[in-house]
Amino acid sequence: MIEKLAELYRYFPTIPSPKYALSLKEKILWSVAILVVYFLMMHTVVIGVKHTNTQMDLLSIIVASRAGTLLTLGIGPIIIASLLLQLLIGGGVVNFKLDSPEKRKIFAEAQVVVAVILALIQAYLYAYGAIGPTATGPYVSEAFYGNPITMHLVALQIVLGAIFVIYLDQISTKYGLTSGISLFIAAGVSYAVVSGALYILFNEDVGIISQFLKGVGIEALQTALVQIIPLITTAIAIYVITWIQSMKVSIPLTIMGQDRKIELPFFYLTTIPVIFASIFLLMLYQLGLSLLQIPGEDLLAQIARFIGAILYVLGPLPANHYNIPSYLNTVFSGTVPVLGIPEWLHLIIHIIVLGITSMIFGVLWAETMGQDGKSLAKQLRQYPQVQVQGYRRDPRILEKKIVEYVDPLIKLSSLVIGLLAGIGDALAVLGTGTGILLTISIYERMLPQIREAIKIYAPQLAGLLGEKV
Template sequence: MSFRSVMEPIFARLPAVARPDKQVLFKNKIMWTLAILALYFILSNIPLFGMSAESIDLFAHYRAFFAGATGSLIVLGIGPIVTASIILQLLVGGDIIHLDLSDPRDQSYFQGAQKFLVFIMIILETLPQLFGYIQPDAGLAAALGVDTWVITLFLFIQICIGGVLIMYMDEVVSKWGIGSGISLFIVAGVSQSIVTGLVNWLPGTDGFAIGLIPKWVQLISSGELGSLFSSFDGILYLLVNAGILSLISTVIIFVVVVYVESVRIEIPLSHTSVRGARGKFPVKLIYASVLPMILVRALQANIQLIGVLLAGRGITFLGEYSGSTPVNGIMYYLSAINSPSDWIPSLVQSNYASMGFDAPALWQIGLHVGVDAFLLVAGGIIFALFWIETTGMGAKQTAKKIYNSGMQVPGFRNNIASIEKYMQRYIPKVTIIGGAFIGLLTLFASLLGTVGSAGGTGLLLTVSIVYRLYEDLASEQLMEMHPMLRSFLGKED
């Protein structure tokens, strides 16, 4: 008896959100999407009952694109979903698990395996955080007359419930709403960070407001702006702490992503039965979207999780940590660059001094930036290639969709093999170029920082997701007016 024959019935029995029996009306899709978005914000503001104030967020630096909220019911965010996707994409892409994702049965098995793996990852990502990081409230335990392990168990149950809710909320949006829940949650979390970074009037460590707008209002009204321009440290403060670099980075990323999303190669198509009926198949420069960047950063986050857990047990051969921040060793080089404070020497020295560690040498900082650049570019290419194959966007799957829609490439034989051969000229090459480009763009945003400390990856994802959501909205409206377009766009339910 094979492993697949044993697991397939288990995957089939996993609870799932039912698919709609007929096409969901556009207004109903909007309502489902908004309802899930509202539920996400409600859950992100429900604190974990019994959590101590001394708890540490292991994924603080990756919070923006994990779409979770520190100390809330959805502290895991989309982490388990993304991690499960990474594992399966590597196994399928490396041909360790033999699946033909153009085959409906194999596709169903892949989706079942992914959901099963998400349940496992929810548990595996929850347990390490409860061993010294998300701590139980000893005062609450004493007040209730129970041992702290009872509070820890209750925390475990809450976090697991939150992880399962996020998984099924994503499934609801994918089947009944517009786009995907993962994309929706990322946009919600990053947008909240950006708005907070612009208008937060609470005072920071420098005495001025944290938000960009109130901080500049205070700087101008206090008369200190002129004195800051008169020294190097003052100019550095304005660039980094006062948010000039992050504002420039945010604007540039927004403009570049919107422009690049419109850059495409248009492959001419003609109808096999209707003379004169022609169309075009667009292959965007960012063909695989920017979602593979989530996979790259999630891989780094899981590597850092291993380092944190080992360091917490006194095993520091991979590197030491201050909270969830690696300060030396191989884990330092494998960590993500998040802001100018991670690579500008004077800021790095200041941060290390506050943590009580010796700052890395200049060459070590340079190597750190170089390693992160390599991981983003190489990882962007690899995961982009895996992404298009596992989501039905590869040359073979695309050729099949074009053929089934009754279209063909002019001048080529009307069969799937000929269309696939033509698509192979463009799709893999554009995917590689797009993956490398999006990796470099992520590095640029990470080096300069972003408004609200949303992170370069988070901002990049948000702008691209919002742009594609706009395209999805237009596509849904068009298909509602012209239902025959659904077969060509691969939207049959």
């Protein structure tokens, strides 16, 4: 199946690799140009859709999207395509091993094909819901209201935008500082943090500074001061995540007769498990919302709404994290549809489920991509000078020792990263807990290149930061 999908890729245009090793300056210029295009797409409303100022929710931050624009789907099709293929392979439905560069290339090509198919489906689903076949939906612009071609026109633009993002990702991977997926997520989260901070400070109704400038009463000032909570929780989240990310797990080995240690980062699989877990739960959550809307009092309708309520509880809390008084009111006074349980319990359930789901996806990803203990031990067995400290060289002992360290690390780190993301979301962290996790991980991978760029192009700033020029 994977090979057949990859065969279709030959009909797609491809991005050639650079003919020479790009300099750091060239990579920076390419990345900046790609980001400029990304933000232009984010603010370009598709023809036929009414312009609305929507705040970035969890899904839009994770998939670097913005509804109603050329970035309506963002990197969603790419991530969901990877998620689907990983589940098929990890679940044994498709027999395919990613154990060689050639196999990984085939997988990447199949992923692009599936992403384009998903983009087509998602675009029409969005256009059907927002525009409708008769173009009388809630988001149709006045000039196109009632025009039967509007739905198809909107879907076409969204598909083209999604395909363009797929190729921007490939260009960034080959010519930029990092992959387009990482670049877009980091840019989207950073944008959400900055816009959220500006909202909290300057919003006319609840902004801290706006309230002080108005000279309003003590009650309004108290409400405004509550608004500072996201700024505090965001700072704490960045500190805690950075600290945990610096942790290492050491595996004691003997290499060429000398005692050495292989150090693995605590977030061994980076943020991949929580990306898949978040999107998976959001998909269930959106399905739950759809089931909750089913009318009627017959048994099937009631069962559908009950299932919808359960799926709803698995997802994040639907509240405005920028308006803290409103958010706190929802948490402590709201109840879950049908089930009737309080929303604060919904919040706790979501955090736990996100952690467990992240752990499951972490294990699946490690086994599928050859990053589990057995796969790592298999790689180390190729070097005869590597053995476990205090033991004679024996491949079985080496594998047992590596598995003892790596497999629990995969489960624990994936669980922790899921819990951190859920807690961050619950504490109204700007850019969401998941988004901050992703962005810190991305920036950390780019840090060596950023430092090098500062040394070359801003030596005075490098000196202030304590870097040796």
